[in-house]
Each structure stands twice: as C-alpha cells, then as structure tokens.
Amino acid sequence: MDNGHETTSTGVLRDEHRLILEVAHRLGRMLDDESNGIPLNYDTVEQCITFFQLFADACHHGKEEDLLFPELIKAGLPQDSGPIAVMLYEHEQGRVFVRAMAASIDGARTGDDEANTALRDGAEGFIGLITAHIGKENDVLFNMADGMIVGPECKDLCAQYDATCSRRFEGRSKEELEDLAAGILGRG
Numbered sequence: 502m503d504n505g506h507e508t509t510s511t512g513v514l515r516d517e518h519r520l521i522l523e524v525a526h527r528l529g530r531m532l533d534d535e536s537n538g539i540p541l542n543y544d545t546v547e548q549c550i551t552f553f554q555l556f557a558d559a560c561h562h563g564k565e566e567d568l569l570f571p572e573l574i575k576a577g578l579p580q581d582s583g584p585i586a587v588m589l590y591e592h593e594q595g596r597v598f599v600r601a602m603a604a605s606i607d608g609a610r611t612g613d614d615e616a617n618t619a620l621r622d623g624a625e626g627f628i629g630l631i632t633a634h635i636g637k638e639n640d641v642l643f644n645m646a647d648g649m650i651v652g653p654e655c656k657d658l659c660a661q662y663d664a665t666c667s668r669r670f671e672g673r674s675k676e677e678l679e680d681l682a683a684g685i686l687g688r689g
C-alpha cells in the first residue's frame with residue numbers, strides 16, 4: 502500500500518485517503534441498508550466514528566495541518582485564502598459532523614428517534630463532505646504540492662510523516678487503526 506510513497510510529498514496521504522473513503526462509503530452502504538429495513542450495526546458505526554476521529558483526523562489531518570500545509574505556505578501558497586484555507590475550513594466542518602455522530606450514537610443505540618436522526622445526519626454530512634474534500638485534495642492541492650515540494654524538502658517531509666505515523670492516537674498505533682478499518686470493511 503505504501504509502495505513508493507517516499508518519492509512524493511503526498512503519497513502517504515493519498516494512501517490514507519483511499520482507506521478513509523472506503524470506510525466512509527461502507528458507512529454509507531450501512532445507512533442505505535437501514536433505509537431498506539436492515540438494522541444498523543451500532544458497534545460498527547461506533548468503530549467508524551473512532552476511525553474518523555483517530556485515523557482520518559488525528560493521524561491524517563494532523564499530518565496535513567502540521568506538516569504539509571505549513572510547507573506549502575513556506576513555498577508560497579497563501580494561508581488565509583485559496584485552497585489551504587478551504588481545506589482547513591472543511592476539516593473543521595468534518596469535525597463538527599463526527600462530533601455530532603459521537604454525541605448521538607448512545608441515544609440512537611437505545612432507540613431514541615431524535616438521536617438516530619442526528620446520527621444519520623452527521624454520518625451523511627460527513628460522507629458527502631469527506632468524499633468531495635478528498636477529491637479536491639487529490640486533484641488540486643496535492644498535485645500542486647507534488648510540483649512544489651521536491652528533493653531534500655520532500656525527503657524531510659516524508660521523514661516527519663513517518664514520525665507522526667509512528668505515534669499513538671489515544672493509545673492506538675496507525676497499524677491498529679488500519680486493522681480497525683479492515684474489520685469495518687469485512688477483511689479483518
């Protein structure tokens with residue numbers, strides 16, 4: 502999965518995008534199934550929330566916000582306008598959706614209709630947002646980054662990504678979070 506990611510400033514992030522999208526789309530299918538009368542598996546939904554909080558946000562958005570975006574700003578992109586400002590704003594919107602899911606899952610599990618609606622709204626909001634957001638990063642900002650951050654800067658950045666990836670996120674390693682995703686996706 503990580504093959505060759507050290508040769509560009511975005512390879513590892515693009516790999517993570519693929520996994521985030523897979524989990525988001527799996528959640529979307531679960532919501533579709535529920536609409537067709539198949540009960541929601543709340544344990545799996547809870548695992549999705551944990552994955553979005555720790556993998557998509559702490560591990561992945563953390564690398565973008567703390568490492569890639571500052572490097573792009575150093576290379577000349579504006580901080581408060583243009584693609585970086587839009588991406589930061591969308592990360593915040595994503596956090597709001599995931600917080601809404603986390604706040605409503607216990608109520609939804611016990612059959613509270615209002616909580617169930619809030620859970621579904623948060624999930625649908627997040628799935629739509631993250632799908633469009635990742636499309637923009639992959640097709641626009643990351644292509645710019647691949648042209649702007651090359652040579653030693655690229656190597657340094659990848660080393661810093663590795664350092665972040667080897668951290669623990671609320672006690673879980675990146676590998677454990679990838680295993681969590683594999684379980685959600687039915688390949689655990």
Ligand SMILES: [Fe+2]
Pocket residue numbers: 514518561562565635638
């Ligand atoms: Fe991203």
